[in-house]
Amino acid sequence: MRLREIASLARGVRDRLGEAFIVLARPEHPYLLEPPDLLIGGEGLLTAVFLPNSRESRSPQLLRRRLVAARLALPEHARCVLLATGEFIGRVQSGAEDARRFLSERDFEILLSIDDHRGLAELAASNDIRMSRSRELARQRKLNAERSARALFMSEVAERFDSLAADGPSEVAQSTSLVEEIESVLSRIAARDTSGGWAAQETGVFRRSRLLHPFRRGGQTLMSVRTDERSRGLFLAVQTILGNQYTLDMGVPYSQSSALPVVFPDRKQRAGLDQETLMRAASLAGLIIGPAGAPQQVEKFIALEEAARERPLRRADLADWLRRH
Amino acid sequence: MAHRKAEALSVLIAGSAKLGPMERLAITNELREVTKLKQLAPQDRRNLFQLIHAVRACDSSMASIVQYHGASLTSPSMGSYLKAFRDISAIPFNETHRQYYQRRLVRRRNALMHEAGNYPSGRQEVVDLIDLMYACLSQAL
Numbered sequence: 001m002r003l004r005e006i007a008s009l010a011r012g013v014r015d016r017l018g019e020a021f022i023v024l025a026r027p028e029h030p031y032l033l034e035p036p037d038l039l040i041g042g043e044g045l046l047t048a049v050f051l052p053n054s055r056e057s058r059s060p061q062l063l064r065r066r067l068v069a070a071r072l073a074l075p076e077h078a079r080c081v082l083l084a085t086g087e088f089i090g091r092v093q094s095g096a097e098d099a100r101r102f103l104s105e106r107d108f109e110i111l112l113s114i115d116d117h118r119g120l121a122e123l124a125a126s127n128d129i130r131m132s133r134s135r136e137l138a139r140q141r142k143l144n145a146e147r148s149a150r151a152l153f154m155s156e157v158a159e160r161f162d163s164l165a166a167d168g169p170s171e172v173a174q175s176t177s178l179v180e181e182i183e184s185v186l187s188r189i190a191a192r193d194t195s196g197g198w199a200a201q202e203t204g205v206f207r208r209s210r211l212l213h214p215f216r217r218g219g220q221t222l223m224s225v226r227t228d229e230r231s232r233g234l235f236l237a238v239q240t241i242l243g244n245q246y247t248l249d250m251g252v253p254y255s256q257s258s259a260l261p262v263v264f265p266d267r268k269q270r271a272g273l274d275q276e277t278l279m280r281a282a283s284l285a286g287l288i289i290g291p292a293g294a295p296q297q298v299e300k301f302i303a304l305e306e307a308a309r310e311r312p313l314r315r316a317d318l319a320d321w322l323r324r325h
Numbered sequence: 326m327a328h329r330k331a332e333a334l335s336v337l338i339a340g341s342a343k344l345g346p347m348e349r350l351a352i353t354n355e356l357r358e359v360t361k362l363k364q365l366a367p368q369d370r371r372n373l374f375q376l377i378h379a380v381r382a383c384d385s386s387m388a389s390i391v392q393y394h395g396a397s398l399t400s401p402s403m404g405s406y407l408k409a410f411r412d413i414s415a416i417p418f419n420e421t422h423r424q425y426y427q428r429r430l431v432r433r434r435n436a437l438m439h440e441a442g443n444y445p446s447g448r449q450e451v452v453d454l455i456d457l458m459y460a461c462l463s464q465a466l
Contacts, residue, residue, distance in 0.1 A: 022340075022353065027333040030460035039333065041340025044349070075466050077342050138415065145417030145464070153421045276453070280460060 002053060006037050009051075009083075009117060013040065016121035031073040033235055033281045034066045036080075040124040046078040047124045051114065052088055060091070064103050065243035068253040072144050072284055076137040079109040079129055080251065083120065086113060106250045137252045144255065147286035151260055154288040154305055155279050157318060161291040161301060179266040181295040182224040183213050186264070189299060190215040190222065212236050220259035221245070222302070227265045227292070234278050234289065237263040241285040260286050262305060267293040300325060327375055327452050331359035331382075334459040338386060341466045343393040348385065355382040359455070372445040373437070376454060380434055383458040390416075390465050403431045410465050418464050430457040 003026070010025035017023065021042030029035040038049035048070055056063040067080060082092065082105075092105045105111055109129055112119050123129055131137060194217055211233040214223040221241070225233035241261055246253045263282070269275050269292070282289050288305060291297045303325060307313070313321065335356045339349055358378040365371040387406035391398060394416070396409045407426055410418040433454060436443050445451050 022332075022336045024332055024336050027336060028329055029333065030330075030456055030463060039336045039340075041336035041338070043346075044340065044342040044344070046337065046340030073463065075337070075341065078340070141417045142414075145419060145422070148417075149419045149421035152425060156425070274456075276456070 002051075006051065009120075010038055012117040013038070013121045013124065016118065017042065017125060021124065029073060030277060031280050031284045032069050033238055033277070034069065036066075036070055037083075043125070043127075045124065045127065046075060047081060048074055048078050049081045049083050049120065050108075051083050057085075057088055060088075060102050061243055062239075064107075064248060065239055065246070067103070067107060067251075068242050068246045068248055069281075069284060071137065071248075071251060071253050072141060076131060076134040076141060079123070079131060080107075081120065081123065082108040082111045083114050083116075084111070089113070103248070104250070107248050108251065131251060133250055133252050140252055140254060144253070144284070144286070147255065147260060148283045150308070151286050151288045152279065152283040153313075154260070154262075154290075154308065155283065157304070158289060158291045158301065161294070161297055177266075178293050178295060179213075179224055179226050182264050182266060182298060185295050185298045186213075186215045186217075186222045186224055189302060190217045193217045212240065214240075217302075218259070219257060221257070221261035223261065223263040225263050225265050227267050227269055231269060231278060234263065234265060234269070234282070238278070238282050238285050238287055241282075241287045245286070255286060257286075259309075260288050260305070262288040262290045262302065264290040264295075264298055265292040326363075327379075327448075327455050328360040328363050330452065330455045330459050331356045331375075331379060334382075334455075334462060337459075337463060337466050338382075343466060344386070344389045348389045352382045352385050352389075355379075355385070368448070369444050372448065372451045375451055376434075376437060376445060379455045379458055380438060383462065386462050387465070390462075403434060407431065407461075416465050422461075422464065426457065426461045430454065430461065 006025045010023045014021070014023040017040070021040055023038065023040050025038055027035050027039040036048035037051045040047040040049070050063060050067065052060070052063050056066070070080065082089070089111050092103055092111065109131060110123055211226045211228075212223055214221055223237055225237050227233050245257045245261065246255055269278065279289060290301050300322070304321060307321065335353045338344065338352050338356070341349065344352070355378050359375045362371055362375050362378070365374065384403060387403065388401060391406055391409045394413045396413050398405050398409055404427060407423045410416050411420055411423045437445060445454070
Protein backbone atom coordinates (compact mmCIF):
# COMPACT_ATOMS: atom_id res chain seq x y z
CA MET A 1 0.00 0.00 0.00
CA ARG A 2 2.73 2.45 1.00
CA LEU A 3 4.77 1.67 -2.10
CA ARG A 4 1.69 2.26 -4.24
CA GLU A 5 1.10 5.60 -2.49
CA ILE A 6 4.66 6.74 -3.11
CA ALA A 7 4.53 5.67 -6.77
CA SER A 8 1.24 7.52 -7.19
CA LEU A 9 2.71 10.60 -5.52
CA ALA A 10 5.71 10.44 -7.89
CA ARG A 11 3.38 10.23 -10.91
CA GLY A 12 1.34 13.20 -9.69
CA VAL A 13 4.41 15.36 -9.13
CA ARG A 14 5.93 14.29 -12.46
CA ASP A 15 2.75 15.29 -14.32
CA ARG A 16 2.79 18.72 -12.72
CA LEU A 17 6.50 19.38 -13.26
CA GLY A 18 6.88 18.24 -16.86
CA GLU A 19 10.01 16.99 -18.58
CA ALA A 20 12.44 19.48 -17.09
CA PHE A 21 12.40 17.48 -13.86
CA ILE A 22 13.11 13.85 -13.06
CA VAL A 23 11.04 12.35 -10.26
CA LEU A 24 12.00 8.98 -8.80
CA ALA A 25 10.17 6.98 -6.14
CA ARG A 26 12.27 4.86 -3.80
CA PRO A 27 15.59 5.91 -5.39
CA GLU A 28 18.64 3.78 -4.77
CA HIS A 29 21.67 5.56 -3.35
CA PRO A 30 25.13 3.97 -3.08
CA TYR A 31 25.77 5.41 0.42
CA LEU A 32 22.28 5.05 1.89
CA LEU A 33 20.57 1.96 3.27
CA GLU A 34 17.33 3.91 3.77
CA PRO A 35 17.17 6.65 1.10
CA PRO A 36 14.50 9.37 0.96
CA ASP A 37 11.16 8.15 -0.42
CA LEU A 38 11.23 10.49 -3.36
CA LEU A 39 13.99 12.37 -5.13
CA ILE A 40 13.19 15.21 -7.50
CA GLY A 41 15.86 16.83 -9.65
CA GLY A 42 15.72 19.44 -12.40
CA GLU A 43 17.03 22.86 -13.41
CA GLY A 44 19.84 22.50 -10.88
CA LEU A 45 17.40 22.03 -7.99
CA LEU A 46 17.35 18.89 -5.87
CA THR A 47 14.59 17.92 -3.45
CA ALA A 48 14.51 14.89 -1.16
CA VAL A 49 11.10 13.93 0.22
CA PHE A 50 10.57 11.94 3.42
CA LEU A 51 7.27 10.22 4.23
CA PRO A 52 7.42 8.67 7.70
CA ASN A 53 6.62 4.96 7.54
CA SER A 54 4.63 3.30 10.31
CA ARG A 55 7.72 2.54 12.42
CA GLU A 56 9.01 6.09 11.99
CA SER A 57 5.60 7.48 12.93
CA ARG A 58 5.73 5.51 16.18
CA SER A 59 9.44 6.24 16.79
CA PRO A 60 10.43 9.49 15.07
CA GLN A 61 14.09 9.01 16.00
CA LEU A 62 14.12 6.41 13.21
CA LEU A 63 13.22 9.15 10.73
CA ARG A 64 15.88 11.38 12.27
CA ARG A 65 18.62 8.85 11.51
CA ARG A 66 17.35 8.54 7.92
CA LEU A 67 17.56 12.32 7.61
CA VAL A 68 21.07 12.40 9.16
CA ALA A 69 22.37 9.93 6.55
CA ALA A 70 20.66 11.75 3.68
CA ARG A 71 22.10 15.12 4.75
CA LEU A 72 25.59 13.59 4.83
CA ALA A 73 25.22 11.80 1.49
CA LEU A 74 23.30 14.31 -0.65
CA PRO A 75 24.76 17.58 -1.96
CA GLU A 76 24.34 20.41 0.53
CA HIS A 77 21.97 22.34 -1.73
CA ALA A 78 19.42 19.48 -1.54
CA ARG A 79 16.19 20.60 0.11
CA CYS A 80 14.66 18.10 2.53
CA VAL A 81 10.89 17.98 2.75
CA LEU A 82 8.78 16.25 5.37
CA LEU A 83 5.50 15.06 3.85
CA ALA A 84 3.37 13.72 6.67
CA THR A 85 0.00 13.63 8.37
CA GLY A 86 -1.21 16.70 10.24
CA GLU A 87 -0.79 14.81 13.50
CA PHE A 88 2.89 14.01 12.82
CA ILE A 89 3.64 17.55 11.63
CA GLY A 90 1.95 18.87 14.78
CA ARG A 91 4.26 16.77 16.94
CA VAL A 92 7.31 18.07 15.08
CA GLN A 93 6.17 21.69 15.28
CA SER A 94 5.22 21.58 18.93
CA GLY A 95 8.58 20.12 19.92
CA ALA A 96 6.54 17.86 22.20
CA GLU A 97 9.32 15.33 22.44
CA ASP A 98 12.99 15.51 23.32
CA ALA A 99 14.40 17.42 20.32
CA ARG A 100 17.83 15.82 20.65
CA ARG A 101 16.40 12.37 20.03
CA PHE A 102 13.42 13.54 17.99
CA LEU A 103 13.23 16.05 15.17
CA SER A 104 12.70 19.73 14.94
CA GLU A 105 10.69 21.37 12.19
CA ARG A 106 13.86 23.32 11.43
CA ASP A 107 15.66 20.10 10.45
CA PHE A 108 13.63 20.19 7.22
CA GLU A 109 13.40 23.02 4.72
CA ILE A 110 9.66 22.56 4.48
CA LEU A 111 6.80 20.61 6.04
CA LEU A 112 3.85 19.64 3.86
CA SER A 113 0.62 17.78 4.37
CA ILE A 114 0.70 14.29 2.89
CA ASP A 115 -1.98 15.05 0.30
CA ASP A 116 -0.48 18.33 -0.90
CA HIS A 117 0.92 17.07 -4.21
CA ARG A 118 0.55 20.44 -5.85
CA GLY A 119 2.47 22.16 -3.05
CA LEU A 120 5.25 19.62 -3.39
CA ALA A 121 5.55 20.17 -7.16
CA GLU A 122 5.59 23.94 -6.68
CA LEU A 123 8.33 23.89 -4.11
CA ALA A 124 10.42 21.39 -6.10
CA ALA A 125 10.43 23.90 -8.96
CA SER A 126 11.05 26.91 -6.73
CA ASN A 127 14.47 28.47 -6.48
CA ASP A 128 13.45 30.43 -3.38
CA ILE A 129 13.57 27.55 -0.94
CA ARG A 130 17.12 26.82 0.15
CA MET A 131 18.99 24.97 2.83
CA SER A 132 19.68 27.93 5.10
CA ARG A 133 22.86 26.49 6.67
CA SER A 134 24.40 25.02 3.53
CA ARG A 135 27.89 26.39 4.34
CA GLU A 136 27.89 24.74 7.75
CA LEU A 137 26.48 21.56 6.20
CA ALA A 138 29.31 21.59 3.64
CA ARG A 139 31.82 21.96 6.48
CA GLN A 140 30.35 19.03 8.40
CA ARG A 141 30.17 16.88 5.25
CA LYS A 142 33.85 17.57 4.68
CA LEU A 143 34.71 16.64 8.28
CA ASN A 144 32.56 13.54 8.01
CA ALA A 145 34.33 12.58 4.78
CA GLU A 146 37.58 12.31 6.76
CA ARG A 147 35.93 9.92 9.23
CA SER A 148 34.27 8.09 6.38
CA ALA A 149 37.60 7.65 4.57
CA ARG A 150 39.25 6.23 7.71
CA ALA A 151 36.35 3.81 8.19
CA LEU A 152 36.44 2.78 4.53
CA PHE A 153 40.19 2.22 4.65
CA MET A 154 40.00 0.10 7.81
CA SER A 155 37.02 -1.92 6.49
CA GLU A 156 39.01 -2.69 3.35
CA VAL A 157 41.97 -3.74 5.50
CA ALA A 158 39.61 -6.00 7.49
CA GLU A 159 38.55 -7.78 4.30
CA ARG A 160 42.17 -8.84 3.76
CA PHE A 161 43.06 -9.24 7.42
CA ASP A 162 43.01 -13.03 7.25
CA SER A 163 45.85 -13.15 4.80
CA LEU A 164 47.68 -10.16 6.29
CA ALA A 165 47.57 -11.33 9.89
CA ALA A 166 48.27 -14.95 8.91
CA ASP A 167 46.41 -16.31 11.95
CA GLY A 168 44.36 -19.40 11.30
CA PRO A 169 40.96 -19.88 12.93
CA SER A 170 41.38 -20.72 16.59
CA GLU A 171 40.35 -24.05 18.12
CA VAL A 172 37.99 -22.24 20.50
CA ALA A 173 36.36 -20.36 17.67
CA GLN A 174 35.52 -23.57 15.89
CA SER A 175 34.13 -25.31 18.92
CA THR A 176 31.84 -22.57 20.26
CA SER A 177 29.53 -19.99 18.74
CA LEU A 178 31.63 -17.38 16.97
CA VAL A 179 29.44 -14.54 18.09
CA GLU A 180 29.79 -15.57 21.72
CA GLU A 181 33.53 -15.83 21.32
CA ILE A 182 33.69 -12.35 19.78
CA GLU A 183 31.52 -10.97 22.60
CA SER A 184 33.80 -12.54 25.16
CA VAL A 185 36.88 -10.91 23.59
CA LEU A 186 35.14 -7.52 23.32
CA SER A 187 33.94 -7.74 26.90
CA ARG A 188 37.47 -8.43 28.11
CA ILE A 189 38.93 -5.55 26.05
CA ALA A 190 36.19 -3.15 27.19
CA ALA A 191 36.81 -4.06 30.85
CA ARG A 192 40.58 -3.74 30.51
CA ASP A 193 40.55 -0.41 28.64
CA THR A 194 37.73 1.36 30.45
CA SER A 195 38.38 3.29 33.65
CA GLY A 196 36.92 1.46 36.62
CA GLY A 197 37.75 -1.83 34.95
CA TRP A 198 34.23 -3.05 34.25
CA ALA A 199 32.91 -4.16 30.89
CA ALA A 200 30.40 -1.54 29.91
CA GLN A 201 27.60 -2.89 27.77
CA GLU A 202 25.58 -0.28 25.95
CA THR A 203 22.06 0.25 27.16
CA GLY A 204 18.75 1.45 25.72
CA VAL A 205 18.09 1.11 22.01
CA PHE A 206 21.45 -0.60 21.59
CA ARG A 207 20.50 -3.50 23.85
CA ARG A 208 17.10 -4.23 22.38
CA SER A 209 18.37 -6.36 19.56
CA ARG A 210 19.51 -9.93 19.78
CA LEU A 211 21.54 -9.36 16.61
CA LEU A 212 23.77 -6.66 18.02
CA HIS A 213 25.85 -6.61 21.21
CA PRO A 214 27.67 -3.34 21.81
CA PHE A 215 30.37 -2.55 24.38
CA ARG A 216 31.96 0.70 25.46
CA ARG A 217 35.72 0.90 25.46
CA GLY A 218 36.53 4.34 26.80
CA GLY A 219 35.04 6.68 24.21
CA GLN A 220 34.72 4.00 21.55
CA THR A 221 31.82 1.68 20.72
CA LEU A 222 32.69 -1.90 19.80
CA MET A 223 30.00 -4.30 18.61
CA SER A 224 29.57 -7.94 17.81
CA VAL A 225 26.91 -8.73 15.27
CA ARG A 226 25.14 -11.86 14.05
CA THR A 227 24.89 -11.96 10.28
CA ASP A 228 21.91 -13.51 8.56
CA GLU A 229 20.75 -13.91 4.99
CA ARG A 230 19.15 -10.48 4.94
CA SER A 231 22.17 -8.70 6.42
CA ARG A 232 19.90 -7.39 9.19
CA GLY A 233 22.65 -7.34 11.80
CA LEU A 234 25.01 -5.08 9.87
CA PHE A 235 22.08 -2.99 8.65
CA LEU A 236 21.06 -2.49 12.27
CA ALA A 237 24.64 -1.66 13.29
CA VAL A 238 24.83 1.15 10.70
CA GLN A 239 21.43 2.53 11.61
CA THR A 240 22.17 2.36 15.32
CA ILE A 241 25.36 4.38 14.92
CA LEU A 242 23.55 6.98 12.82
CA GLY A 243 20.86 7.21 15.48
CA ASN A 244 23.08 7.24 18.56
CA GLN A 245 26.24 9.04 17.52
CA TYR A 246 24.91 11.94 15.45
CA THR A 247 22.81 14.91 16.45
CA LEU A 248 20.94 17.23 14.12
CA ASP A 249 20.94 20.98 14.56
CA MET A 250 18.75 22.84 12.09
CA GLY A 251 19.33 20.12 9.52
CA VAL A 252 23.10 19.85 10.03
CA PRO A 253 24.39 16.52 11.40
CA TYR A 254 27.18 16.55 13.98
CA SER A 255 29.14 13.50 15.02
CA GLN A 256 29.25 13.08 18.81
CA SER A 257 32.21 10.76 19.01
CA SER A 258 35.79 11.17 17.83
CA ALA A 259 36.73 7.47 18.04
CA LEU A 260 35.32 5.43 15.18
CA PRO A 261 33.03 2.57 16.21
CA VAL A 262 33.93 -0.95 15.03
CA VAL A 263 31.56 -3.84 14.37
CA PHE A 264 32.76 -7.44 14.22
CA PRO A 265 30.43 -9.77 12.24
CA ASP A 266 30.33 -13.43 13.23
CA ARG A 267 30.83 -14.54 9.63
CA LYS A 268 31.38 -13.18 6.16
CA GLN A 269 28.36 -11.83 4.34
CA ARG A 270 27.18 -14.25 1.69
CA ALA A 271 23.81 -12.89 0.63
CA GLY A 272 21.40 -10.10 1.39
CA LEU A 273 22.53 -6.56 0.92
CA ASP A 274 25.39 -6.00 -1.43
CA GLN A 275 28.68 -5.98 0.50
CA GLU A 276 29.98 -2.82 -1.16
CA THR A 277 26.83 -0.87 -0.34
CA LEU A 278 27.04 -2.00 3.28
CA MET A 279 30.69 -1.02 3.52
CA ARG A 280 30.05 2.40 1.99
CA ALA A 281 26.93 3.04 4.11
CA ALA A 282 28.89 2.03 7.21
CA SER A 283 31.72 4.36 6.24
CA LEU A 284 29.27 7.26 5.89
CA ALA A 285 28.39 6.68 9.55
CA GLY A 286 32.10 6.40 10.42
CA LEU A 287 31.58 2.72 11.24
CA ILE A 288 34.39 0.25 10.57
CA ILE A 289 33.42 -3.32 9.64
CA GLY A 290 36.11 -5.44 11.27
CA PRO A 291 37.34 -8.91 10.27
CA ALA A 292 34.41 -11.33 10.02
CA GLY A 293 34.20 -14.60 11.92
CA ALA A 294 37.64 -14.14 13.46
CA PRO A 295 37.59 -13.65 17.26
CA GLN A 296 41.32 -14.34 17.40
CA GLN A 297 41.94 -11.25 15.25
CA VAL A 298 39.74 -8.81 17.15
CA GLU A 299 42.39 -7.55 19.53
CA LYS A 300 45.04 -7.09 16.86
CA PHE A 301 42.61 -5.24 14.61
CA ILE A 302 41.61 -2.86 17.42
CA ALA A 303 45.30 -2.13 18.09
CA LEU A 304 45.84 -1.46 14.39
CA GLU A 305 42.86 0.89 14.26
CA GLU A 306 44.26 2.78 17.23
CA ALA A 307 47.67 3.07 15.59
CA ALA A 308 46.04 4.36 12.40
CA ARG A 309 44.41 7.21 14.35
CA GLU A 310 47.74 8.73 15.26
CA ARG A 311 49.50 8.24 11.95
CA PRO A 312 47.60 7.48 8.75
CA LEU A 313 48.72 4.07 7.59
CA ARG A 314 49.57 3.46 3.98
CA ARG A 315 48.87 0.13 2.38
CA ALA A 316 52.60 -0.55 2.24
CA ASP A 317 52.90 -0.01 6.03
CA LEU A 318 50.32 -2.62 6.93
CA ALA A 319 52.30 -5.79 6.46
CA ASP A 320 55.18 -4.17 8.32
CA TRP A 321 52.94 -3.18 11.25
CA LEU A 322 51.46 -6.67 11.46
CA ARG A 323 54.90 -8.27 11.48
CA ARG A 324 55.86 -6.13 14.46
CA HIS A 325 52.70 -6.88 16.50
CA MET B 326 19.43 -3.29 -11.60
CA ALA B 327 21.61 -1.16 -13.83
CA HIS B 328 18.79 1.04 -15.12
CA ARG B 329 17.50 1.81 -11.59
CA LYS B 330 20.95 3.07 -10.63
CA ALA B 331 21.25 5.08 -13.86
CA GLU B 332 17.83 6.65 -13.23
CA ALA B 333 18.74 7.60 -9.68
CA LEU B 334 22.03 9.12 -10.85
CA SER B 335 20.04 11.08 -13.46
CA VAL B 336 18.08 12.79 -10.68
CA LEU B 337 21.30 13.98 -9.01
CA ILE B 338 22.63 15.20 -12.37
CA ALA B 339 19.39 17.02 -13.23
CA GLY B 340 19.42 18.58 -9.76
CA SER B 341 23.06 19.58 -9.73
CA ALA B 342 23.94 23.24 -9.48
CA LYS B 343 27.48 22.46 -10.70
CA LEU B 344 26.44 21.56 -14.24
CA GLY B 345 25.04 23.89 -16.87
CA PRO B 346 21.65 23.25 -18.55
CA MET B 347 23.18 21.83 -21.75
CA GLU B 348 25.51 19.56 -19.82
CA ARG B 349 22.69 18.29 -17.63
CA LEU B 350 20.58 17.53 -20.70
CA ALA B 351 23.38 15.71 -22.55
CA ILE B 352 24.33 13.63 -19.51
CA THR B 353 20.78 12.66 -18.51
CA ASN B 354 20.09 11.70 -22.14
CA GLU B 355 23.15 9.47 -22.05
CA LEU B 356 21.90 7.82 -18.86
CA ARG B 357 18.45 7.37 -20.38
CA GLU B 358 20.08 5.15 -23.00
CA VAL B 359 21.05 2.73 -20.22
CA THR B 360 17.34 2.23 -19.51
CA LYS B 361 16.37 2.04 -23.19
CA LEU B 362 18.88 -0.76 -23.75
CA LYS B 363 17.56 -3.03 -21.02
CA GLN B 364 15.91 -5.40 -23.53
CA LEU B 365 18.77 -5.45 -26.08
CA ALA B 366 20.14 -8.85 -27.12
CA PRO B 367 22.59 -10.52 -27.14
CA GLN B 368 23.49 -9.85 -23.53
CA ASP B 369 27.20 -9.21 -24.16
CA ARG B 370 26.30 -6.34 -26.44
CA ARG B 371 23.71 -4.96 -24.00
CA ASN B 372 26.24 -5.08 -21.17
CA LEU B 373 28.89 -3.27 -23.18
CA PHE B 374 26.54 -0.64 -24.61
CA GLN B 375 25.03 0.11 -21.22
CA LEU B 376 28.50 0.60 -19.82
CA ILE B 377 29.60 2.81 -22.71
CA HIS B 378 26.66 5.15 -22.13
CA ALA B 379 27.22 5.18 -18.38
CA VAL B 380 30.95 5.82 -18.78
CA ARG B 381 30.33 8.71 -21.19
CA ALA B 382 27.87 10.20 -18.71
CA CYS B 383 30.35 9.74 -15.87
CA ASP B 384 33.36 11.15 -17.74
CA SER B 385 31.40 14.23 -18.84
CA SER B 386 30.01 14.81 -15.35
CA MET B 387 33.46 14.56 -13.81
CA ALA B 388 34.94 16.97 -16.36
CA SER B 389 32.15 19.49 -15.74
CA ILE B 390 32.55 19.29 -11.96
CA VAL B 391 36.30 19.90 -12.21
CA GLN B 392 35.65 22.82 -14.55
CA TYR B 393 33.01 24.25 -12.19
CA HIS B 394 35.58 24.34 -9.39
CA GLY B 395 38.18 25.92 -11.67
CA ALA B 396 40.72 23.16 -11.10
CA SER B 397 43.38 22.24 -13.63
CA LEU B 398 43.88 18.82 -15.18
CA THR B 399 46.92 17.00 -16.45
CA SER B 400 44.82 15.00 -18.92
CA PRO B 401 41.11 14.42 -19.54
CA SER B 402 40.95 10.96 -17.99
CA MET B 403 38.99 9.41 -15.14
CA GLY B 404 42.16 8.96 -13.09
CA SER B 405 42.96 12.67 -13.46
CA TYR B 406 39.43 13.67 -12.51
CA LEU B 407 39.74 11.64 -9.31
CA LYS B 408 43.01 13.40 -8.47
CA ALA B 409 41.34 16.75 -9.12
CA PHE B 410 38.40 15.81 -6.82
CA ARG B 411 40.90 14.97 -4.09
CA ASP B 412 42.62 18.35 -4.49
CA ILE B 413 39.45 20.47 -4.53
CA SER B 414 38.85 21.47 -0.92
CA ALA B 415 35.10 22.02 -1.41
CA ILE B 416 34.52 18.37 -2.35
CA PRO B 417 34.23 15.81 0.49
CA PHE B 418 36.67 13.46 -1.20
CA ASN B 419 40.21 12.54 -0.16
CA GLU B 420 43.09 10.26 -1.06
CA THR B 421 41.41 7.16 0.42
CA HIS B 422 38.35 7.77 -1.73
CA ARG B 423 40.55 8.33 -4.79
CA GLN B 424 42.32 5.01 -4.25
CA TYR B 425 39.02 3.21 -3.65
CA TYR B 426 37.58 4.35 -6.99
CA GLN B 427 40.88 4.01 -8.84
CA ARG B 428 41.16 0.34 -7.84
CA ARG B 429 37.55 -0.66 -8.22
CA LEU B 430 36.35 1.52 -11.09
CA VAL B 431 39.05 3.14 -13.21
CA ARG B 432 41.21 0.10 -13.88
CA ARG B 433 38.27 -2.04 -14.98
CA ARG B 434 36.69 0.80 -16.97
CA ASN B 435 39.93 1.34 -18.88
CA ALA B 436 40.30 -2.35 -19.69
CA LEU B 437 36.71 -2.58 -20.94
CA MET B 438 36.90 0.59 -23.00
CA HIS B 439 40.29 0.05 -24.57
CA GLU B 440 40.97 -3.67 -24.91
CA ALA B 441 39.59 -5.65 -27.85
CA GLY B 442 37.60 -8.68 -26.80
CA ASN B 443 37.19 -7.48 -23.22
CA TYR B 444 33.52 -7.66 -22.14
CA PRO B 445 31.86 -7.26 -18.75
CA SER B 446 31.89 -10.64 -17.01
CA GLY B 447 28.09 -10.55 -16.62
CA ARG B 448 25.10 -8.49 -15.52
CA GLN B 449 26.43 -8.12 -11.99
CA GLU B 450 29.60 -6.43 -13.17
CA VAL B 451 27.58 -3.89 -15.17
CA VAL B 452 25.46 -3.16 -12.10
CA ASP B 453 28.55 -2.89 -9.88
CA LEU B 454 30.40 -0.53 -12.23
CA ILE B 455 27.41 1.77 -12.69
CA ASP B 456 26.95 1.71 -8.92
CA LEU B 457 30.59 2.79 -8.47
CA MET B 458 30.19 5.63 -10.99
CA TYR B 459 27.07 6.74 -9.11
CA ALA B 460 28.85 6.50 -5.75
CA CYS B 461 31.82 8.52 -6.96
CA LEU B 462 29.70 11.25 -8.54
CA SER B 463 27.37 11.41 -5.54
CA GLN B 464 30.34 12.62 -3.48
CA ALA B 465 31.33 15.33 -5.93
CA LEU B 466 28.07 16.70 -7.34
